Amino acid sequence: MTAETADMGPAASGVDGTSPPHNIEAEQAFLGALLFENEVFHRVADWLRPEHFYDPFHARLYAAASQLITSGALADAVVLKNRLGDDEGLKELGGPVYLVELMREAPEALSAPEYARLVYELALRRQLIDIGSRISADARDTRKAAAANALIEQAERELFSLAESGTVSKSFQPFSTALAQSVEVAAAAYKRGGKLSGIPSGLNTLDAKLGGLHRSDLIILAGRPSMGKTALATNIAFSVARAHRYEEAADGTRRTVEGGVVGFFSLEMSAEQLATRLIADYTGISGYFIRQGRIDAAQFAEINDAVREINDIPLYIDDTGGISIGALTARARRLKRMHGLDVLVIDYLQLVTGSSSRRSESRVQEISEITQALKALAKELDIPVIALSQLSRQVEQRDDKKPQLSDLRESGSIEQDADVVMFVYREAYYLERAEPKEGTEEHLRWEDEMREIRNRAEVIIGKQRHGPIGAVKVAFDPERTKFSDLEDTGRYSSLE
Numbered sequence: 212m213t214a215e216t217a218d219m220g221p222a223a224s225g226v227d228g229t230s231p232p233h234n235i236e237a238e239q240a241f242l243g244a245l246l247f248e249n250e251v252f253h254r255v256a257d258w259l260r261p262e263h264f265y266d267p268f269h270a271r272l273y274a275a276a277s278q279l280i281t282s283g284a285l286a287d288a289v290v291l292k293n294r295l296g297d298d299e300g301l302k303e304l305g306g307p308v309y310l311v312e313l314m315r316e317a318p319e320a321l322s323a324p325e326y327a328r329l330v331y332e333l334a335l336r337r338q339l340i341d342i343g344s345r346i347s348a349d350a351r352d353t354r355k356a357a358a359a360n361a362l363i364e365q366a367e368r369e370l371f372s373l374a375e376s377g378t379v380s381k382s383f384q385p386f387s388t389a390l391a392q393s394v395e396v397a398a399a400a401y402k403r404g405g406k407l408s409g410i411p412s413g414l415n416t417l418d419a420k421l422g423g424l425h426r427s428d429l430i431i432l433a434g435r436p437s438m439g440k441t442a443l444a445t446n447i448a449f450s451v452a453r454a455h456r457y458e459e460a461a462d463g464t465r466r467t468v469e470g471g472v473v474g475f476f477s478l479e480m481s482a483e484q485l486a487t488r489l490i491a492d493y494t495g496i497s498g499y500f501i502r503q504g505r506i507d508a509a510q511f512a513e514i515n516d517a518v519r520e521i522n523d524i525p526l527y528i529d530d531t532g533g534i535s536i537g538a539l540t541a542r543a544r545r546l547k548r549m550h551g552l553d554v555l556v557i558d559y560l561q562l563v564t565g566s567s568s569r570r571s572e573s574r575v576q577e578i579s580e581i582t583q584a585l586k587a588l589a590k591e592l593d594i595p596v597i598a599l600s601q602l603s604r605q606v607e608q609r610d611d612k613k614p615q616l617s618d619l620r621e622s623g624s625i626e627q628d629a630d631v632v633m634f635v636y637r638e639a640y641y642l643e644r645a646e647p648k649e650g651t652e653e654h655l656r657w658e659d660e661m662r663e664i665r666n667r668a669e670v671i672i673g674k675q676r677h678g679p680i681g682a683v684k685v686a687f688d689p690e691r692t693k694f695s696d697l698e699d700t701g702r703y704s705s706l707e
């Protein structure tokens with residue numbers, strides 16, 4: 212049997228047409244080539260899993276061979292006979308002689324990946340049939356209370372998972388797999404000189420505390436109105452998108468190596484307003500002056516140049532107001548599938564609506580549903596999700612206006628589900644509103660204090676699962692709604 216003849220054939224559909232798609236001969240051909248030449252494993256290890264094999268023994272054989280090869284040991288008929296000698300499946304197939312026959316009938320190693328792709332393709336078809344059967348059964352069962360939209364969201368979630376990884380659910384995984392993932396994170400930090408294991412936010416002082424933005428984390432960025440939480444989120448999103456670099460794999464897929472593709476749900480501001488902020492960030496021209504048209508010809512030319520330079524950065528904006536959590540997660544999955552997605556920003560949490568079945572309940576319960584869904588989305592897409600949140604008015608009633616975890620609106624669920632909770636605090640905001648009468652000594656002291664703190668802000672880390680809490684002092688330019696490191700000088704260079 213050659214790779215060219217390795218189609219689905221009668222074995223794929225079964226003689227009676229009822230068995231799911233499979234091809235035992237393709238599985239045997241691949242496994243024979245793998246045992247004969249272990250180097251084959253490294254060409255398929257990124258995407259072929261034991262669960263993709265139709266025959267249960269073939270799945271166990273591939274898993275055992277994978278473990279040996281990964282540890283640097285030889286995986287052939289002799290070694291695997293000792294490992295799998297008591298396997299009931301192997302006994303049913305004729306015992307250890309079956310392994311010898313696989314190697315004897317092995318095709319050339321060069322054709323092995325083609326057999327592996329056929330095994331993988333048929334596994335995806337079986338899982339598609341499984342998903343389709345469940346969708347059909349759920350849609351026909353009118354006794355279930357689930358709304359049609361909920362069934363659609365469930366189907367899209369399962370199909371996305373299948374498209375991304377070739378498996379509908381992760382289930383249990385060996386500890387060795389988790390260890391390998393942990394080593395990958397450590398290796399990423401090592402390659403960056405021991406500085407970051409996550410995606411750089413663009414603020415060095417903040418990254419020093421967080422270690423960057425970590426995959427699968429739900430990050431809550433909270434503050435009272437006008438504190439600058441949208442500005443900080445926009446700065447981070449712009450910095451990540453501008454730094455995006457990728458490498459192309461042999462199969463044509465792209466893998467992000469620096470920065471990232473960013474999705475931004477702007478539920479309060481329009482896409483045009485957000486773009487104006489980014490232009491102000493990049494050019495140093497006041498966003499207020501840009502909106503008012505109070506710019507000269509040189510500034511207008513600078514804006515045009517800036518637009519051309521940043522036009523192609525991978526930043527995708529959705530400004531749908533009052534979006535439901537179901538629609539938000541579905542659109543995030545679609546963006547990941549079509550363009551890739553490395554960081555997701557939601558501005559802001561309280562403007563997202565829950566599912567229709569929960570809207571009759573309290574707002575606290577609705578927010579709980581939303582934060583749980585966002586945390587699940589962060590894990591599913593394996594990306595950091597940054598969700599902005601309002602603080603309650605009780606902050607204003609204290610002498611010390613610095614925010615605390617208890618100030619989060621509907622704080623219980625937000626605090627519980629978040630991996631990181633950060634607050635934006637600008638003392639100048641409150642001092643500005645306490646201006647004494649002009650001409651008095653108090654006013655002179657007030658002016659001195661305002662000069663000292665006008666361009667200062669704090670990002671307070673109130674919770675962090677992976678590291679320390681504490682405050683980070685940063686610079687803030689209100690004209691450009693721009694945060695930067697305090698050591699930056701001049702025009703507050705872009706977050707990089």
